[in-house]
Amino acid sequence: MAKTKYDQIYAELRTRIEQQEYGFQELLPSENTLVKEYGCSRNTVRRAIGRLADEGYVQSLHGKGVRIIYQPGQLSEFMLSGIESLKEAVARNQKEYRTKVVCFAELTVDQRISARTTFPVGEEIYYIQRVRYIDGEALILDHNYFLKEVARDLTPEIAEQSIYAYLEQELGENIVTTKRKVTVERASQIDEMYLELGDYNCLAVVSSMTYNADGVMFEFTQSRHRPDKFAFYDLAHRVK
């Protein structure tokens, strides 16, 4: 899986941290120690550490060392961080899941859709509505807009499995960047029809735009989540 050297080192260090071989607030072995251990250059070790820092496992302290700030269990809840399809996230959390396609259409982008998705007017797209069940509960209502020229020959059958798997494995498309926005919106009648909202009158909405390896935005998705089962994680570093 891990192809590059720094990726292997990253993965190994991450495992050690997650298994608490290195504990919370301790220091990692110094860069020079790791260089000897892995028989690589300092740059390579530093890249691995940089990624651990990016993902909130460690924090570098100039002149001191690299401190572990990972607290076990803290992120073990159901999460949708990074770019991960729902299927992947659910599998990682050992939940049972199912998708039902409630609408599958081929459309041309008009003014109204363009305003919402930023796709240019006139583009050919697939529009899909999907309900996501996790452990038997209807938790998410997805509205997907895929550029037809990228996600070509999409079918309801594929949409019921994994669109991402299809794009990557069948079409060789690489998903690279996703921009996301989290908001809270009032529940619509459609939301209430598909999701069991109880007495909540609003829900969590994740709007996302996804770019492929050519830098083309080919997907706009609005995911409407039942509020009590929703969590979104994030990590930020202050840049001086």
Next chain:
Amino acid sequence: MAKTKYDQIYAELRTRIEQQEYGFQELLPSENTLVKEYGCSRNTVRRAIGRLADEGYVQSLHGKGVRIIYQPGQLSEFMLSGIESLKEAVARNQKEYRTKVVCFAELTVDQRISARTTFPVGEEIYYIQRVRYIDGEALILDHNYFLKEVARDLTPEIAEQSIYAYLEQELGENIVTTKRKVTVERASQIDEMYLELGDYNCLAVVSSMTYNADGVMFEFTQSRHRPDKFAFYDLAHRVK
């Protein structure tokens, strides 16, 4: 402001992109071209580009070039991304804002607080409740927990201004990493007392843990937002 070379290059390229000197979907000059232009090594240029990619301005395409995926105006909405105090974010968006401290207490962490904040039992902390008004509207109710040994001599007067400014300018503390979680929760009576929720029965909750330059978590904050004025932005890259 920009102290390092890669930081200067990053800032300059970002400006050019934001001013659309390089437009959406165009390619950046090649790394070698930039090396000549800036008279630096390729590593340095690559670091600058790497940061632009991290922040969603560009996307590197192996063998092709670096494509600009920044769309002006798209992120101009009120956003709370990166680590930014509310005061900073609001100032950047030219809004009028005010903070009212409704509770200021010094506490010792007990079992209940520890479970919520992950601070160890027995730690001395400040507990502060603040209502944030933006353009005259009560939009956010903050519950702050600060480690007393780091945020020493905090006062209600400081809390009414900017705690972050106090920590950085007066105490010389550097905020480095923040872990955040966004959820949706049912509105409590306290929420309804301070925020004008209309007929919303829930709100957006951002829970965050902040670490200083020593890798010590010194702040836990729960920000409860009026749902109609809340937005949280994020950017993710797929790691192969």
Next chain:
DNA sequence: TGGTATTTGTCCGTATGTATC
């Protein structure tokens, strides 16, 4: 207090691999 070793941060130059055109 001061000097030395350790550790991380920045930067450079070079070589090789891989993808695109």
Next chain:
DNA sequence: GGATACATACGGACAAATACC
């Protein structure tokens, strides 16, 4: 196949912050 462009990796130099004696 050759030229161009990004990706990975190595090794070395010096600076800055910290730790230790």
